Amino acid sequence: MSADILADGRIARRFAALKAQRRAGLVTFITAGDPDPAVSQAVLNGLPAAGADLIELGMPFTDPMADGPAIQASSLRALKAGMTVRRTLEMVRVFRRQDADTPIILMGYFNPIHAYGVEPFLAAAREAGVDGLIVVDLPPEEDEELCIPALKAGVSFVRLTTPTTDEARMPMVMRNTSGFVYYVSIAGITGTASASNTAIDAAVARLKRHTDLPVAVGFGIKTPDQAAEVARVADAAVVGSAIVTRLADGIDGSGTVRPGTVEDVLGFVGELAKGVRAARG
Amino acid sequence: MTKLNTYRSGPDERGHFGIFGGRFVAETLMPLILEVEKAYREARADPAFEGEMRQQLKQYVGRPNPLYYAERLTEQLGGAKIYFKREELNHTGAHKINNCIGQILLARRMGKTRIIAETGAGQHGVATATVCALYDMPCVIYMGETDIARQQPNVFRMKLLGAEVRAVTSGSGTLKDAMNEALRDWVTNVADTFYIIGTAAGPHPYPAMVRDFQSVIGDEVRSQMQELEGRLPDSLVACVGGGSNAIGLFHPFLDDPSVQMVGVEAAGRGIEKGPLDHAASINGGRPGVLHGNRTYLLQDEDGQILEGHSISAGLDYPGIGPEHSWLHDVGRVEYAYATDREALDAFQLCARTEGIIPALESAHGLAEVIKRAPKLPKDHLMVLCLSGRGDKDIFSVAKHLGVEL
Numbered sequence: 001m002s003a004d005i006l007a008d009g010r011i012a013r014r015f016a017a018l019k020a021q022r023r024a025g026l027v028t029f030i031t032a033g034d035p036d037p038a039v040s041q042a043v044l045n046g047l048p049a050a051g052a053d054l055i056e057l058g059m060p061f062t063d064p065m066a067d068g069p070a071i072q073a074s075s076l077r078a079l080k081a082g083m084t085v086r087r088t089l090e091m092v093r094v095f096r097r098q099d100a101d102t103p104i105i106l107m108g109y110f111n112p113i114h115a116y117g118v119e120p121f122l123a124a125a126r127e128a129g130v131d132g133l134i135v136v137d138l139p140p141e142e143d144e145e146l147c148i149p150a151l152k153a154g155v156s157f158v159r160l161t162t163p164t165t166d167e168a169r170m171p172m173v174m175r176n177t178s179g180f181v182y183y184v185s186i187a188g189i190t191g192t193a194s195a196s197n198t199a200i201d202a203a204v205a206r207l208k209r210h211t212d213l214p215v216a217v218g219f220g221i222k223t224p225d226q227a228a229e230v231a232r233v234a235d236a237a238v239v240g241s242a243i244v245t246r247l248a249d250g251i252d253g254s255g256t257v258r259p260g261t262v263e264d265v266l267g268f269v270g271e272l273a274k275g276v277r278a279a280r281g
Numbered sequence: 282m283t284k285l286n287t288y289r290s291g292p293d294e295r296g297h298f299g300i301f302g303g304r305f306v307a308e309t310l311m312p313l314i315l316e317v318e319k320a321y322r323e324a325r326a327d328p329a330f331e332g333e334m335r336q337q338l339k340q341y342v343g344r345p346n347p348l349y350y351a352e353r354l355t356e357q358l359g360g361a362k363i364y365f366k367r368e369e370l371n372h373t374g375a376h377k378i379n380n381c382i383g384q385i386l387l388a389r390r391m392g393k394t395r396i397i398a399e400t401g402a403g404q405h406g407v408a409t410a411t412v413c414a415l416y417d418m419p420c421v422i423y424m425g426e427t428d429i430a431r432q433q434p435n436v437f438r439m440k441l442l443g444a445e446v447r448a449v450t451s452g453s454g455t456l457k458d459a460m461n462e463a464l465r466d467w468v469t470n471v472a473d474t475f476y477i478i479g480t481a482a483g484p485h486p487y488p489a490m491v492r493d494f495q496s497v498i499g500d501e502v503r504s505q506m507q508e509l510e511g512r513l514p515d516s517l518v519a520c521v522g523g524g525s526n527a528i529g530l531f532h533p534f535l536d537d538p539s540v541q542m543v544g545v546e547a548a549g550r551g552i553e554k555g556p557l558d559h560a561a562s563i564n565g566g567r568p569g570v571l572h573g574n575r576t577y578l579l580q581d582e583d584g585q586i587l588e589g590h591s592i593s594a595g596l597d598y599p600g601i602g603p604e605h606s607w608l609h610d611v612g613r614v615e616y617a618y619a620t621d622r623e624a625l626d627a628f629q630l631c632a633r634t635e636g637i638i639p640a641l642e643s644a645h646g647l648a649e650v651i652k653r654a655p656k657l658p659k660d661h662l663m664v665l666c667l668s669g670r671g672d673k674d675i676f677s678v679a680k681h682l683g684v685e686l
Contacts, residue, residue, distance in 0.1 A: 065464045065465065066464075079585060137570065139305075165308060
């Protein structure tokens with residue numbers, strides 16, 4: 001059984017608070033800098049009040065191999081607008097001036113971190129107020145690259161588990177994971193198919209046999225109803241592509257963000273939050 | 282420079298060549314990657330697998346192909362004695378088929394029923410579509426829309442062979458995007474699908490597996506040179522994109538200290554112009570992580586991957602196989618480069634002096650031969666891997682020479 005080695009961090013405190021409220025959490029994903037730094041910061045700053053309990057902030061990468069079309073497009077928009085790892089950390093710093101409690105987990109691919117330098121990146125991330133990392137292309141086989149240095153630096157390393165993670169692999173996958181476990185509910189890419197409720201129920205039950213950490217479920221959750229279904233059984237529901245798509249809908253053909261887009265995205269997050277909060281009512 | 286007892290023992294059990302290689306893939310793929318590794322290890326130990334592969338390489342591919350003494354070119358350059366390893370005479374016209382035969386036999390052994398692959402210039406796509414037709418397996422080839430537009434004949438070839446060619450519109454629509462899309466397909470269809478990677482890159486065990494399947498090139502050169510000259514060659518030259526023909530030629534000779542080796546990268550419009558103008562990952566890039574392995578990459582300061590450029594679509598990839606990165610760092614292999622212009626000149630010289638139209642990829646290797654051979658003594662035995670034939674390139678060459686077809 002793995003337990004959280006960073007038990008006093010924001011992630012652990014947030015899940016403890018959710019448990020006390022007897023409800024699941026809503027984890028929202030946006031790509032840092034999408035579609036431009038100002039709009040992205042406004043969305044990020046508004047997420048807690050809209051009902052996000054934890055925030056995954058995507059670090060844009062040119063080659064997001066595990067992501068579907070929505071998140072790929074959002075990464076390219078952000079890069080085109082000049083987003084970098086440094087600016088992503090700066091967004092977190094700005095966010096922390098107004099919010100000291102909502103956990104932020106950076107999500108992305110290894111190469112931009114590798115280029116920044118692992119130790120300098122971890123120091124800068126911790127200083128900026130980052131609580132955890134999800135790095136898609138670092139399986140437990142490559143733990144020495146970032147996972148172990150991150151844990152030493154006091155940054156959680158949230159592991160992905162998938163329908164293909166078998167019983168034999170599970171202890172290895174759980175070994176150095178911290179904060180929570182992210183269950184990818186389909187074998188596939190983000191924002192495409194959705195798993196059935198029975199499959200998710202079974203998967204969460206299986207994970208709970210292997211860990212005391214909270215289990216968040218994501219990939220394919222598009223509506224408040226689907227989020228509510230997941231929130232019945234999981235400790236948190238993760239929504240990414242649907243939010244990013246909502247944001248993309250607010251961009252017109254010339255790349256200009258229509259007025260009201262930030263409010264619309266946050267309104268959608270509010271609906272998702274309502275679904276999640278009512279799930280065990 | 283580090284002196285090692287052997288350069289041929291890599292990778293280690295975790296797929297590392299020094300700091301390079303590894304298995305940087307999403308968790309969904311990891312169990313499958315481990316399964317491929319196990320199946321490959323077992324297949325190598327099984328004489329029946331080796332036997333079927335040898336049989337197909339002989340009867341279907343047409344191996345061994347000749348080690349040909351390029352007499353007129355040798356005379357013209359006035360130095361080293363130049364041999365061509367004639368991979369362009371293989372069925373489908375390039376070395377790519379060697380690897381595809383090996384991988385499809387492995388896929389069948391694993392009980393997989395569907396094949397996917399990525400392609401840039403279309404040579405690996407054609408080779409994959411060919412073995413899929415031979416073994417009656419459904420085949421999906423991912424190809425960037427930019428590449429589809431400039432490689433129409435190969436797109437049609439793949440379709441004739443029964444493959445489905447899927448246009449990749451994400452990113453910049455070239456080889457790296459095709460590889461991303463193939464990985465997305467694989468993640469979604471892990472249960473029944475085998476991914477035939479075309480070059481000696483990607484997550485472990487692919488770099489080692491592709492190298493092993495391509496090592497038939499170097500093994501044949503060794504015995505053919507023994508027969509022709511009674512000794513080892515003095516130098517080996519091959520073009521390097523991902524580097525599968527080069528590693529196949531070099532690997533059997535890595536522990537023969539007298540054999541010098543040169544990999545030739547694509548310098549495009551010139552390395553000094555910066556990473557958007559060439560595709561030379563070692564000469565103009567730095568180590569990073571992409572497509573499952575750590576290796577030299579074309580990337581910006583922020584670790585974003587850059588689109589390389591080369592006149593040759595087969596060398597136009599922002600990375601290189603991890604074993605090459607290691608061989609560079611330990612100093613066993615030298616990595617040179619040739620520009621678009623030099624490759625075009627070599628292409629034409631080869632056609633006129635030897636009556637062989639080489640692939641533009643192979644012409645990069647030949648450009649290096651043209652630079653080196655005149656300075657070497659006449660008893661220096663130099664082998665160029667003529668990795669493919671140039672029929673596919675005549676349209677782009679004509680365009681660059683200002684000729685209307």
